[in-house]
Amino acid sequence: xxxxxxxxxxxxxxxxxxxxxxxxxxxxxxxxxxxxxxxxxxxxxxxxxxxxxxxxxxxxxxxxxxxxxxxxxxxxxxxxxxxxxxxxxxxxxxxxxxxxxxxxxxxxxxxxxxxxxxxxxxxxxxxxxxxxxxxxxxxxxxxxxxxxxxxxxxxxxxxxxxx
Numbered sequence: 001x002x003x004x005x006x007x008x009x010x011x012x013x014x015x016x017x018x019x020x021x022x023x024x025x026x027x028x029x030x031x032x033x034x035x036x037x038x039x040x041x042x043x044x045x046x047x048x049x050x051x052x053x054x055x056x057x058x059x060x061x062x063x064x065x066x067x068x069x070x071x072x073x074x075x076x077x078x079x080x081x082x083x084x085x086x087x088x089x090x091x092x093x094x095x096x097x098x099x100x101x102x103x104x105x106x107x108x109x110x111x112x113x114x115x116x117x118x119x120x121x122x123x124x125x126x127x128x129x130x131x132x133x134x135x136x137x138x139x140x141x142x143x144x145x146x147x148x149x150x151x152x153x154x155x156x157x158x159x160x161x162x163x
Contacts (some may be wrong), residue, residue, distance in 0.1 A: 013096055016056025016086055036116055051096045099135045113138040
C-alpha cells in the first residue's frame with residue numbers, strides 16, 4: 001500500500017522567531033516559504049530547515065545569543081522563560097509544531113507538553129489538526145499563565161528597586 005504525499009501548508013506557523021507568511025518559489029527541488037522574523041526582516045527558508053530547527057531567525061537570534069551569552073537565560077522551576085517566550089521548536093521535531101509528533105506504529109499524532117521539568121501527554125489523535133489544537137490549548141493553560149505571572153513578578157521587582 002503506497003502512501004500519499006500531502007503538501008504541507010506552513011502559512012501562519014511559527015518556527016523560533018520566524019512566522020511563515022506564504023509559499024515562495026522552490027529552491028532547487030525543495031519547497032521554500034517567505035517568513036518574517038520578529039525583528040521585521042523577511043527571508044525565504046526551505047521547509048526542511050524550518051522543520052528541523054536549522055533556521056529559527058533571520059540571523060538576529062544568533063547575534064543576540066552571542067551578545068547575551070547563555071548565562072542570560074532565566075530558569076524558574078526548571079522552565080526556561082526565554083525558550084517559552086520564543087516558542088522554540090526542537091531540532092528533532094518532525095511536524096513543525098512543538099509537542100506534536102507522528103507515531104507511525106499507531107498511525108496517530110501524539111500531543112505532549114513539557115512544563116517545570118515534567119512531560120504531560122495530551123493524547124493521540126488521528127487528525128493532525130486535533131493534536132495541534134490540544135497542544136495550543138495546553139500552551140494557553142500552562143505556558144501563557146506562567147509567562148504572565150513571571151512578567152508581573154519582574155515588573156514588581158523593578159518597581160521595588162526603582163522606588
